[in-house]
Amino acid sequence: MTEQGIGARVLRKEDKRFITGKGRYTDDIRNERQAYAAFVRSPHAHARVKGIDSAEAEKMDGVIAVLNGKQLTGDGIGNLICGWGVSSKDGSPMNMGAWSALATDKVRYVGDAVVLVVAETQAAARAAAEAVIVDYEELPAVVHAVDALKKGAPQVHDNAPGNLIFDWGLGDEAAADKALKGAAHVTEMEIVNNRLSPNPMEPRSAIATYDEAEDHYTLHTTSQNPHVARLVLSAFYQVAPEHKLRVIAPDVGGGFGSKIYIYPEEIACLWASMKTRRSVKWTSSRSEAFMTDAHGRDHVTTARIGFDANNRIVGFKIDTVANLGAYMSLFSSAVPTYLYATLLSGQYDIANIYCNVRTVYTNTVPVDAYRGAGRPEACFLVERIMETAAREMGVDPAELRRANFVKSFPHQTPVIMAYDAGDFAGNLDQALEAADYKGFPARRAEAAKRGKLRGIGLASYIEACGIAPSAAVGSLGAGVGLWESAEVRVNPVGTIEVLTGSHSHGQGHETTFAQVVADRFDLPIENIQIVHGDTDKVQFGMGTYGSRSGPVGLSAIVKALDKVEAKVRKIAAHVLEVSEDDLVIENGQVKVAGTDRAMAWHEVGLAAYTAHNLPAGMEPGLKEGAFYDPTNFTFPAGTYVCEVEVDPETGTTEIVQFVASDDFGTIINPMIVEGQVHGGIAQGVGQAMLENVVYDADGQLLSASYMDYAMPRADDLPSFAIHHHSTKSPSNPLGLKGCGEAGAIGSPPAIINAITDAIGNNDLDMPATPPRVWAALNAASAKIAAE
């Protein structure tokens, strides 16, 4: 049944309910006696909370409770934590500042939650929230990462002197310095990676329901990892014991990382539900989403890369300041360290790398993983500096890359990662061929006749997915293991339920996971149901992020399928009185090879559950579980080619060609993979050309709505040419690598390389908006005129 198995373009099973408006999202759920929460949020970036007057709000119609941070901490609710400990070079632990779900003494960013109002209606809750009077003593604020480290900068947390969270290093600094000293050519750059807002289509939402009779809590929430949410809520925040808390993440409309974390609102709603004995719902407005969803990126980096006389890289040294915002979000420490510096070898064989990362507090929204999480920052840096070096040295950028590619595998980089498989030159060649790289000079000349500046840019990206081997991440400070679990239940009638710890919030697991099962047992895809997102149904899971659902989540399913198949063979061999080795599973049957003797698949299921005729000692039933802990990261890689035309009159950039050659290993559903790449590139175009979170000097968020925060739209994007050139990952049973983030990782440097090529000025920050491109173009012209 290859038309539904691995490699087939099966239409998404879940789309029927999504495109007919029948998806069931958290906000669609209405519980009995449901009340509504609204938060009083700080209008100041930094202020002391001197007093809270709730008297007026409490008297208002429909108000059930007005709750503050002192009550919350008084009830023993713990502070929010960062779950990955990263220490400074000197061995000292990171300086994690206290983060209460409701601020007690101080607010540290615009949007920081101070008071929670519970009321009979959303309107009543909002009205009462506006009636709460908070007495603030404003304090000076700091917004930019580099400013936060300056002497005399406003101090965000008392226990992080100079706003420094940690000063971390990876690699051999002395060796990198020595290599750079002896280099024939050194390229140096300062690179800013702009701050982004995640913007999932569905805003965050939570409904907390306390059942007094059972002393039990249920939390419906927009989570990418409901089990982790349950674990953290119970173990660290003490809102409810783990066995008394059920977390359900129903249909979730996009996450991009922002729904990994446990936010103050879920904690406050759970606590408020217990206090009020009501089901308490909160759904973020879009304005709240801009103000409170964890942002992404926000790095300032200086980097130096050295080459020998043969254009081979000899050393690479990087100094990064990463803005983590006002508080340390759940995985914030790992993003600019172990998900960033470990990828700074790029696709290249580099003997000496050293990276220093200082993370800082500022009076801005917390920063955490956003589609790509650390790898886009690494890729942008590596691929911008490679392109720049090629220009400085007068070498074809494609050939400079090729000369430095890692060519044999496994390859141990000096920054932890061991690349397991790839064919980097193969992807480069495929991309160059598809883009007609050789024909570019003619296209540039033709564009010039039309008054347009045409440029071409490459990016050869590598990233690490399938996080991650638990022991490895444990040794690096992770507070959790990053395996995945699965359970395969074959029903007596032969239909199959697969329970997975992965969580789909747009990825299409209900289709791709079912394809893998259909492929394995040659069954119709309709007979397979994927169950996820409920801690009462699925035993445990680490959730979906870092493109891990394929390499890790599916690997757990495959392991469970192995166990199911083993039992199926034993039962069929017993019933058919043949050796297991003589059996083949195909076309919905377990057959004796080369004969017409067979058991239908459902007959095996029935046999397992009637248990009338099972092999001696075999337990009834046909249900197997598995935990899969990966042996390595996986390493999706590829080359992207972007070609642009710039209108010199306005600085407007049009992407006229975008070619991708990706190596994702085994592909289960090419249609879904292409969709992931399209979406990833669209977000990469967003970062490179449109999106930018802007705070003013006082810490007020200026890009707080779609009037001012530019999201990519269809007419900003070209038609993408997506190609695959794959090598299988040897690190998981299906050879998968992961495809969810590559587009967002590989595209920004390709785009900026193309625009800077077009305008002849390499000094251009993201987002490369028309005014910025126009100014850079004028600066380049002025420089030429002066010379």
Added chain:
Amino acid sequence: MYDLKYHRATSVDDAVAKRAAASDGQFLAGGQTLLPTMKHRLAAPSDLIDLRGIGGLAGIEVSGRNVTIGAMTTHAAVAGSAELAKVCPALAALAGGIGDPAVRHQGTIGGSIANNDPAADYPAGLLALAATISTNKRKIAADDFFTGLFSTALEEGEIIVSVSFEAPAQCGYAKFPNPASRYAMTGVFVAKGGGGAVRVAVTGAGGDGVFRHDGLEKALAAEWSASAADGVAISSDGLMSDIHCDAAYRANLIKAMAKRAVSAA
């Protein structure tokens, strides 16, 4: 949105009376600015007086080169008017470039100019076309109507009934959309009257809202060509500077859009 009282007016007089009776009433035309502002809780009128039930305020009349557009005519209707396209295609094109289809089927010309958003398209069009804005009380020349950021010559209880103008011999509009909002980061409407008089109105750029550009008008009156516009020095004094771009870039856009508008005319 805060609670409010909603009224559906049956006539212009009824609307005026209802607003006068309200403590803080607002007229509702297409609602494409007012309603989002209310949803953001940035506006909180006590009463909303809906003008959409009033007959006779919508429609386009073209008589010779004289054009009259009812205040409640939607952008979509203006964009799709074959009669208007014959005499003044630039204004139809302008309307067709406002917002998205949903906005164009709700938003109205009267609502747009009454709001006078400094980045809206219609103010540039009507100012360059030397339009007359007719209200329930009087006729106001466009030159007197647009008085600053979000402010107009309209008085309390005054409702726009229609706008009218004589279609010029040639006119054109070009705008550079803000990448986020798609409002005009700068838009320039150029019009050349039968007698050769040229009017150039700029939206999206002025620190005080829509304005006429004297330098461009003189240059284009002397020679109606993009290259004539190209020779005009555009000062950035008094232009807006915000997170999207600075005044110097807007000055550049005024010239670039003026050239495109002339080419399109």
